[in-house]
Amino acid sequence: MSNRLSGNEAVAYALKQINPDVMGAFPITPSTEIPEYFAQYVADGEVNTEYVTVESEHSSMSVCIAAQAAGARAVCATSSAGLALMYELLYVAASCRLPIILACVNRALTGPININNDHSDSMGARDSGWIQIYAENNQEAYDNFLMAMPIGETPSVRLPVMTCMDGFITSHAVENIELLETDVVRRFIGEYNPEHYLLKKENPLAVGPYDVSSYYMEHKVLEAEAMKAAKARILEVAAEFEKISGRRYGLFEEYRMEDAELALVLIGSTAGTAKAAVDKLREEGVKAGLVKIRVFRPFPGEELARALAGTKAVAVMDKSEGFSANGGPLFAETRSALYDLKNRPYMINIVYGLGGRDVNTEDIEKVFGRLANIAATGEIGPVYTHMGQRSKEENA
Amino acid sequence: MATNDMVEIRWHGRGGQGAKSACLLLADVAGLAGKFVQGFPEYGPERMGAPITAYNRISEKRCTIHSNIYYPDYVIVVDESLLDSVDVTGGLKEGGAIIINTTLSPQEMRPRLRGWAGKICTIDARRISEEILGKNLPNTPMLAAVVKVSGVLDAERFLVDIEESFKHKFADKPEVIEGNMLTLRKSMAEVLVG
Known part of the structure; x- marks a missing residue:
């Protein structure tokens, strides 16, 4: 009903x-x-x-x-x-x-x-x-x-x-x-x-x-x-x-991943926002895709590695900081899961949305823009960053 | 990033005025009419009188976007005093409209809207609710006004559906339903479009 x-x-x-x-x-x-x-x-x-x-x-x-x-x-x-x-x-x-x-x-x-x-x-x-x-x-x-x-x-x-x-x-x-x-x-x-x-x-x-x-x-x-x-x-x-x-669920959801070269991995409500961004980029000819993690424990490492095996660049987005000084928890799991792949994609980690910071489709498109650049140049730049930070001048 | 078949609405009110309730009620009633809907509040520190924002998306296909709305088609201002502290017309689409709870006419309100050149609608929600409900409950009149101005729902169907929704919502105090229905009809008739 x-x-x-x-x-x-x-x-x-x-x-x-x-x-x-x-x-x-x-x-x-x-x-x-x-x-x-x-x-x-x-x-x-x-x-x-x-x-x-x-x-x-x-x-x-x-x-x-x-x-x-x-x-x-x-x-x-x-x-x-x-x-x-x-x-x-x-x-x-x-x-x-x-x-x-x-x-x-x-x-x-x-x-x-x-x-x-x-x-x-x-x-x-x-x-x-x-x-x-x-x-x-x-x-x-x-x-x-x-x-x-x-x-x-x-x-x-x-x-x-x-x-x-x-x-x-x-x-x-x-x-x-x-x-x-x-x-x-x-x-x-x-x-x-x-x-x-x-x-x-x-x-x-x-x-x-x-x-x-x-x-x-x-x-x-x-x-x-x-x-x-x-x-x-x-x-x-x-x-x-x-x-x-009639509703199908897996360990994660693959959204437009069939031939995706640039992919996001993330958890929760932002996946819906990211789907809209993926749709828009696909219309523009960008081979964008999304993996939405549904089950984090147990972590679907082998399955995730298979899902991402054909990609060129992946952004793992963490909605928690973790304070490991080495990226968020989803990034740590995902990068570890992909270690045994013969041809690993480039990977970056973006911590986002802390304390209710809003994320819209434009924010997601910017992440794909970064991935496109990484895939084209092979230059990763900073591996672990935070989305939408005010500059030091603005903070002051 | 609204598609052409989606209407996006932003509510500005103060904690305790019922903007969130009206927003959720609009989502419920639009859902009854077969639309895909979202109704959600944006919370800061919760307290009576603090500015609050709430949002609606009403569409023909399910919208998966779960961000706030930055480019609304309609803006509803439940409390006129917010015009001095909140950029209520921020991002409002050129072809859209702002609906304000005030005793003033749309022409009188224009100078207070920071150069907004589009459609302005006004309604004296306080007077209507005090006359019929005996209390200042501005959210019901504002809900009627946005349905009338936006045309997002068929007005007659809306009145039938919302009466159903009220019967559930006010199951333990059915005596308030008639007054709320009267408030909705009067508000639809009185909203001024300028």
Whole structure:
């Protein structure tokens, strides 16, 4: 059915259709509307979720961990500093192999304090053992959330899933959306029947005990293997989802990449803006293309290398700084993934859009202009730069 | 980078005046009419009275662009005092129009618009809303004005669709629907085009 919803409304609606057992609820801009709308569904009796209001995000994630360990389906939503306050618990959730689902509405991580979008919050949690799936728009935010449980809960994976969307740009923008019928969603999600859980009387289980050095590493390797196994499961679930929705998803989306010589790699809502720029450049005869990363964890390195193998110059665009002094996190992954290619394209990194800095089609066209120049001359220039910086004189 | 079959609208208001709500409502109603829509606010520090901006894209094909709007077809000024502090006509297309909530006529407003030579529309949104709704709620009159001036939606269809939308929005206070509908009709009739 067709509707018009913001990204936050879409995720809240997905939650209503899923009817999870437990929600750990604590508000933070711009994710606040998710627990807010969901609270209305709870109050109206449209779901029978145990809605647990807590005093911090550390506690909302703790609620999710306890509930999921007890054999329930648990969900929560957060942004920015809220995700940072969950940091320790993110690792606990992943290492306990609890497939909790978290809606991360991406917002700059302080400081200076800022409520607007970039990816510094979830990128900071990229090594916590959570699967991370990013959305371009409200439709993808809804679809990704529906796919999260079947991915995370499968026995070969058993990992928590973070579905990410851009704060305000996606979370607060009303756009057209196609919603699935609730009975179709419930059949797709299915029942959650974990093999082991805390309160199973036939086989009671301890969750989260101390792990000694002689076993710890084996457990971490199992976790790493689960993350590798998630890649195949994500594609399986996408194929099942296509059957009920008609919408196709992969680990990333290739846009006009068939014969592309100049390509962007980026994540999130800017992909839509970049598609418009690619279309314009294609009309002008420029062989431009775009790869939009949907799944950042597990990182689709081999697949990405194949997708970019025929290009001459690639700009990887990071919406978080990273402070590595060597480029942003998406750049590090992408450049590493391409190392084994026989003919590697030239690669640059552009950090953009921090703290809600707007990016329009003209900004993207300028990036392609730089790539065209690099492809023509072989001169890369500075590898790692920041988009649209004021000059020193303007800053003064 | 608007295509010919896309209308782009920029709203200027102050926090608390309902510019964002009107923007999202326009997106919803245009969607009901079968259009592809975007309605989104631009947030800074959130506080009552601070200048806020909101945007609409209404098109025949889905628009994937997710940037702010720099070259709008229409600009709506919900609070006249913003004319002194915000460059409201910045980027406004030559063939477009600015719609201002004011007691003054379009001719009287022109000197305040920094050389804007295009179409100016005015409406006394405060008076209309106070007369009918008993409160200064300027966003509903401004919404009616932009639909009338832009022609982006068929006016009669718009009134039918928005009544449906109000029935959902005001499910727990249906008594306000009639007043809002009356406000919309009166505003469409009263907007001055200069």
